[in-house]
Amino acid sequence: MLSPSPSSSTSSSSITVMSAISLLVFFVQICLFVTNVSGSHHHHNHNHNHNHPNHNTNNNKSSNLGDKIVNLPGQPFVGFQQFSGYVTVDRNKHKSLFYYFVEAEVDPSSKPLVLWLNGGPGCSSLGVGAFSENGPFRPKGNILVKNEFSWNKEANMLYLETPVGVGFSYSIDTTGYDAVSDAITARDNLVFLRRWFNKFPQYKHRDLFITGESYAGHYIPQLAQLMVQFNQKEKLFNLKGIALGNPVLEFATDFNSRAEYFWSHGLISDSTYKIFTSACNYSRYVGEYYRGNVSPVCSKVMRQVSRETSKFVDKYDVTLDVCISSVLSQSKIISPQEENGESVDVCIEDETVNYLNREDVKKALHARLVNVRQWAVCSNILDYQLLDVEIPTITIVGSLVKSGIPVLVYSGDQDSVIPLTGSRTLVHQLAGELRLNTTIPYRVWFAGEQVGGWTEVYGNILSFATVRGAAHEAPYSQPARSLVLFKSFLQTRPLPEML
């Protein structure tokens, strides 16, 4: 996951905290696996599906009753409602997307609707977003514990597993997993929302925000753009803003900020920094890798980078410890360490996988596995067009801002995968292109009595913020600060200035 490095890719993929979580680089490995393995797999699975879920393919109006979750196994008592189930987005291929919807803790009818998307491409918003980051519960052993900083304190949260092949979402016609692109994903996501509104008509014209992270830097602007276009025919989406966390917005800028990040955080030496920025930079390496054509020079540079950074540091949060049990399952090299009493559960991914694969949990969620044996954090069956990573979505962000939609780009500042420096540069450049003046100069913002990070705002509509001490998955490692950020974003207010 550190890199699609030929020499170390197999072992580095699952050692980190959120190992497979929401990232894109990691996905290279999965995809190669998919291309090689699942091609043959697809067909023989095809006939096993007479027992496919018998959900509402005909979209009965406002029939969400079957989707209401009575109780998730092991959950504490809560006063809000939860729903989950399927929305069919393509009747010919029987493509259905799985969602988990959590109403706001208090007074849901007065609160906005927020769609959350994780990235990958191919990682789950249910497992990562809802159960590890900003949902109401986190799995711990056999039970769910309450997340005190759940985003449903401020909004009605809709988590979507997208595209098909991710999590519990599926395509009965397995060609639906082939060559899935950004364009297909955006279109399916739009169809999903339109039909989801048929189940939940009370949310139809509600203030709507879209949030997410990583490769959702592609999904979200592309979906928002389709919404803006759709609204010209029929005003349906009351889109009030988008927030993008450690997003891929322009592949070269985002990927090449990694070298300096590694170097300035002590993960690579001076001499390696030099060759990683001259002989072969990361965007070149990834481009070559995706085209199946890695040059000897890039291969050499990446081997050196991998050796120095090591696989025992989580590239998604360079200061956080890794999950020792996962590390040990990959390697006996390092010795186990005692729990240090840290409040962040670095093994949460393992717990989520265990929880979501329980029969009673799947039943409570109205979820089924189709074409796969296990619910996984990131899809093993999806064959995504990885070169779509090179599509610049920062330009789409620009057109959204021009059409009056507020945009927040935020960065967990411990992430080396999509570092804050690349995102900050891209936002600053965009502000320049749009001729937006700085309305809030770069300054700290507060969460409680501590600095939550730094922020800058352009033209009162385009914002950048860091979350101090946060991972690629900011709400996972800094839940309190992330909730402050989220609340300000929903209110389109500047981040808190003082204590």
Ligand SMILES: *[C@@H]1O[C@H](CO)[C@@H](O)[C@H](O)[C@H]1NC(C)=O
């Ligand atoms: C990365 O490498 C490519 C190809 O060699 C080059 O065009 C580009 O300018 C480099 N970018 C950076 C930031 O060094």
Ligand SMILES: *[C@@H]1O[C@H](CO)[C@@H](O)[C@H](O)[C@H]1NC(C)=O
């Ligand atoms: C932006 O700043 C420039 C220079 O201070 C000023 O001339 C211009 O009017 C400002 N634009 C807006 C839209 O406020």
